[in-house]
Amino acid sequence: MKCTFRILRFDPVEDECPYFEDFSYEASEKKSLLEALMDVRNEQDTTLSFRYSCREAVCGSCAMVINGKFDLACRTIVDSLGSSLIVIEPLPNLEIQKDLIVDMEPFWQALHKVEPYLFPAEEIPEKGHRVEDRVMEKIDQFANCIMCGCCYSACPVVSRDERYLGPAALAKLYRFVRDPRDRRGFPRWSKVSTETGVWGCDTVFRCNEVCPRTVRPADGIESLRRRVVLGKIKQLFKRER
Amino acid sequence: MISHDILVVGGGLAGLSAALAADTRLSTAIVSRVHPLRSHSVAAQGGINAALGNSPDEQDDSWERHAFDTIKGSDYLADQDAAELLCEKAVPAIYELDHLGVPFSRFPGGVIAQRPFGGAGFSRTCYAADRTGLAIVHALYEQSLRRQVKVYGEALVTKLIVENERCVGVVIYDLATGQILPVRARAVIFATGGYGRVYLKTTNAYINHGSGIGIAYQAGVPLKDMEFVQFHPTSIYPKNILVTEGARGEGGYLLNNKGKRFMADYAASAMELAPRDIVARAIQMEIDKGNGFDSEYVLLDLRHLGEKKIQKRLPSVREICIKFLGLDPAEKPIPIQPAQHYSMGGIDVNDRCATSLEGFFAAGECACVSVHGANRLGGNSLLETVVFGKIAGQEASRHLEGLERKEPGEKTLLDEALAERNKVEAWMSRTSGEKAHRLLNRLKLVMSEKVGLFRTKSELEEALEEIREIREDYGRVCLSGICLRYSQVLVNMIEFACMLDLTEAITLGALRREETRGSHYRLDFPERNDADWLKHTLITLKDGRPEVSYRPVRITKYKPEERKY
Numbered sequence: 192m193k194c195t196f197r198i199l200r201f202d203p204v205e206d207e208c209p210y211f212e213d214f215s216y217e218a219s220e221k222k223s224l225l226e227a228l229m230d231v232r233n234e235q236d237t238t239l240s241f242r243y244s245c246r247e248a249v250c251g252s253c254a255m256v257i258n259g260k261f262d263l264a265c266r267t268i269v270d271s272l273g274s275s276l277i278v279i280e281p282l283p284n285l286e287i288q289k290d291l292i293v294d295m296e297p298f299w300q301a302l303h304k305v306e307p308y309l310f311p312a313e314e315i316p317e318k319g320h321r322v323e324d325r326v327m328e329k330i331d332q333f334a335n336c337i338m339c340g341c342c343y344s345a346c347p348v349v350s351r352d353e354r355y356l357g358p359a360a361l362a363k364l365y366r367f368v369r370d371p372r373d374r375r376g377f378p379r380w381s382k383v384s385t386e387t388g389v390w391g392c393d394t395v396f397r398c399n400e401v402c403p404r405t406v407r408p409a410d411g412i413e414s415l416r417r418r419v420v421l422g423k424i425k426q427l428f429k430r431e432r
Numbered sequence: 433m434i435s436h437d438i439l440v441v442g443g444g445l446a447g448l449s450a451a452l453a454a455d456t457r458l459s460t461a462i463v464s465r466v467h468p469l470r471s472h473s474v475a476a477q478g479g480i481n482a483a484l485g486n487s488p489d490e491q492d493d494s495w496e497r498h499a500f501d502t503i504k505g506s507d508y509l510a511d512q513d514a515a516e517l518l519c520e521k522a523v524p525a526i527y528e529l530d531h532l533g534v535p536f537s538r539f540p541g542g543v544i545a546q547r548p549f550g551g552a553g554f555s556r557t558c559y560a561a562d563r564t565g566l567a568i569v570h571a572l573y574e575q576s577l578r579r580q581v582k583v584y585g586e587a588l589v590t591k592l593i594v595e596n597e598r599c600v601g602v603v604i605y606d607l608a609t610g611q612i613l614p615v616r617a618r619a620v621i622f623a624t625g626g627y628g629r630v631y632l633k634t635t636n637a638y639i640n641h642g643s644g645i646g647i648a649y650q651a652g653v654p655l656k657d658m659e660f661v662q663f664h665p666t667s668i669y670p671k672n673i674l675v676t677e678g679a680r681g682e683g684g685y686l687l688n689n690k691g692k693r694f695m696a697d698y699a700a701s702a703m704e705l706a707p708r709d710i711v712a713r714a715i716q717m718e719i720d721k722g723n724g725f726d727s728e729y730v731l732l733d734l735r736h737l738g739e740k741k742i743q744k745r746l747p748s749v750r751e752i753c754i755k756f757l758g759l760d761p762a763e764k765p766i767p768i769q770p771a772q773h774y775s776m777g778g779i780d781v782n783d784r785c786a787t788s789l790e791g792f793f794a795a796g797e798c799a800c801v802s803v804h805g806a807n808r809l810g811g812n813s814l815l816e817t818v819v820f821g822k823i824a825g826q827e828a829s830r831h832l833e834g835l836e837r838k839e840p841g842e843k844t845l846l847d848e849a850l851a852e853r854n855k856v857e858a859w860m861s862r863t864s865g866e867k868a869h870r871l872l873n874r875l876k877l878v879m880s881e882k883v884g885l886f887r888t889k890s891e892l893e894e895a896l897e898e899i900r901e902i903r904e905d906y907g908r909v910c911l912s913g914i915c916l917r918y919s920q921v922l923v924n925m926i927e928f929a930c931m932l933d934l935t936e937a938i939t940l941g942a943l944r945r946e947e948t949r950g951s952h953y954r955l956d957f958p959e960r961n962d963a964d965w966l967k968h969t970l971i972t973l974k975d976g977r978p979e980v981s982y983r984p985v986r987i988t989k990y991k992p993e994e995r996k997y
């Protein structure tokens with residue numbers, strides 16, 4: 192299929208502002224957009240920059256906006272896009288470092304703020320932890336996240352308020368809060384009970400829509416909200432007694 | 433100048449494990465060409481082996497049995513003491529991963545679930561559905577955040593810096609700024625992964641060029657057993673994305689164009705779960721005999737497992753098939769063919785991950801201990817990365833304990849970086865010449881066609897000749913018009929030189945080894961020959977040329993016997 196890639200180009204060192212550049216390309220059957228971009232770079236413009244690694248939708252490198260839709264370039268099959276003009280833009284809400292490469296630092300910083308790691312018990316139980324599969328299943332959905340940044344960059348709250356932690360970080364926090372092996376405790380994690388944390392979400396569910404891994408981060412945020420409320424009520428009762 | 437006690441190169445599982453194990457009083461950093469979460473380790477699907485004995489009717493599994501399976505699977509080329517070390521440490525390693533947050537799948541009762549994998553007598557492979565690599569990398573990366581391990585992401589190491597026969601740092605190409613800089617380190621650990629992309633058909637990530645192995649070789653460190661290249665039986669045709677061995681572990685069948693489970697003709701008792709080298713060759717033979725489809729593939733049939741089990745145990749495989757092939761494995765069999773998958777060989781290290789160069793360590797797929805010998809068992813590689821990654825971190829720390837804190841000369845470091853910079857400038861100033869990616873494709877084609885599953889003397893000789901021609905042409909390629917910031921083209925150009933060294937070492941090792949063992953199958957020498965070849969191949973760069981030598985395999989108590997499945 193003959194198509195035109197209209198790619199947003201920007202080199203902050205050389206260019207005053209971003210601009211679109213067209214490349215024509217003959218896509219063979221089942222070509223992924225990532226493969227196509229590599230061909231364009233190799234054959235037409237070696238300065239075209241974009242991130243990639245695994246090419247099987249699990250490393251989270253190649254998230255971009257393709258004909259207005261957030262997705263991974265590697266799992267986007269060109270001829271399934273159903274259009275010969277394909278507009279390719281970098282993730283919004285993040286600064287462009289070069290062409291389709293954005294600065295992910297704000298995304299990582301937000302993640303760091305939720306202490307996104309298991310707080311293990313002092314000692315490893317002999318023969319390991321005992322956790323039923325049905326309990327693990329509760330976090331499966333969130334453990335599927337590949338940190339591609341689609342949800343963060345599509346989030347309307349993030350675009351308004353850069354202090355907002357964003358969907359990926361909060362969903363990650365929920366994954367640990369639900370994990371019976373985690374020892375962080377309510378007072379520690381409920382720090383996110385703020386307007387830039389769990390209460391910041393607008394519940395428009397853009398994150399659920401754009402996630403290429405069906406993580407549904409908003410489910411995590413809503414569950415965190417419920418747990419915050421419940422936790423606070425429990426604390427109150429404890430104090431009264 | 434950036435300066436650390438320990439510099440870990442690579443942010444995959446081996447690198448993360450090494451950094452987490454380093455002495456906390458030392459300053460340790462990871463440098464990686466991609467963010468750690470983008471490392472190839474996240475793509476591992478099937479699982480990680482340890483003799484936990486959790487499967488209800490297999491509680492008598494033991495690490496000794498695991499060691500035996502590993503050694504037998506290796507076609508007796510593994511060093512037996514190293515394989516024993518790996519398997520003994522496997523059990524506590526899994527409990528530690530679980531403790532650090534890896535969301536393993538569970539059996540009723542809450543213990544870690546285990547599934548059968550090829551070449552193993554027991555259900556020994558622990559898993560997190562079919563995204564085990566993703567689960568473990570994320571958990572270890574998260575712990576590295578907790579420990580505040582410094583990470584330099586998107587920086588390609590291009591060279592090891594050696595002064596007075598000691599490794600004192602590396603040169604990096606920093607993608608974000610386009611700069612080429614020296615980094616000082618008192619110890620360097622390479623955890624740079626495999627070289628799958630020297631083949632045209634591979635399950636590996638695009639970034640797996642194996643440059644770490646090439647850089648070590650260029651610094652005079654020997655490479656070991658490079659001729660042993662694993663081809664995975666089941667990669668999706670035509671994109672060569674992996675379908676985990678777990679799919680056969682869960683009960684999947686391999687079918688030819690007559691609808692027959694042809695493994696009955698090749699490994700009557702183990703069937704689909706024979707070791708990878710055997711299954712991969714069987715598939716290729718079926719295709720070559722005309723029993724495949726379009727002379728390209730056979731089928732992996734999961735339909736009888738039922739949609740529910742497929743969704744629960746193999747969700748990523750299903751998702752990949754639907755997304756990339758438009759095919760649901762619950763309804764249709766998957767077209768599969770063998771593809772390069774894993775590098776058994778690598779940087780020659782001992783079981784403490786030390787190399788012949790003082791202050792330089794290596795672990796994970798880039799290293800060869802050797803625990804996998806001539807054929808790696810599925811699930812043993814993730815295990816190797818965590819066990820030996822940890823050992824590398826500990827040993828590098830110990831190495832520094834006794835070492836006086838003498839700072840190496842700044843001059844050597846700066847000079848080396850300057851030399852690298854000059855090299856790049858020379859490439860950029862050339863205005864005409866062949867494009868590097870086309871030349872690289874030629875190299876990949878040679879490897880796939882002549883140094884693949886089946887090998888012969890004449891083809892290997894031809895391959896060697898062609899690799900040497902491509903090396904000459906490489907000296908003339910042109911890079912003009914690139915921008916130094918975020919240049920994947922430059923990365924590829926730098927790594928190309930390493931790939932030339934690797935392919936030469938693989939081919940030379942394969943040509944010299946006149947026997948068939950594990951993944952190395954010589955049509956002209958179809959038998960294993962223990963009398964002459966129970967030894968490791970070592971290839972060292974001497975005066976600009978590869979020099980081949982050999983070292984005996986270390987045997988403890990497992991007598992080499994015929995490998996039957």
Ligand SMILES: Cc1cc2nc3c(=O)[nH]c(=O)nc-3n(C[C@H](O)[C@H](O)[C@H](O)COP(=O)(O)OP(=O)(O)OC[C@H]3O[C@@H](n4cnc5c(N)ncnc54)[C@H](O)[C@@H]3O)c2cc1C
Binds near residue numbers: 441476637643795812
């Ligand atoms: C699709 C697939 C599925 C697999 N499934 C399984 C499985 O189920 N079980 C199992 O046991 N094994 C499996 N394997 C094998 C296993 O995943 C790998 O062997 C293992 O993950 C390698 O880990 P590593 O840390 O050594 O390397 P990698 O994870 O490849 O990491 C290498 C790191 O080094 C960095 N790097 C490389 N070169 C440079 C350089 N020059 N400068 C700077 N940084 C550099 C990279 O950025 C990366 O961070 C699978 C392999 C594949 C291909």
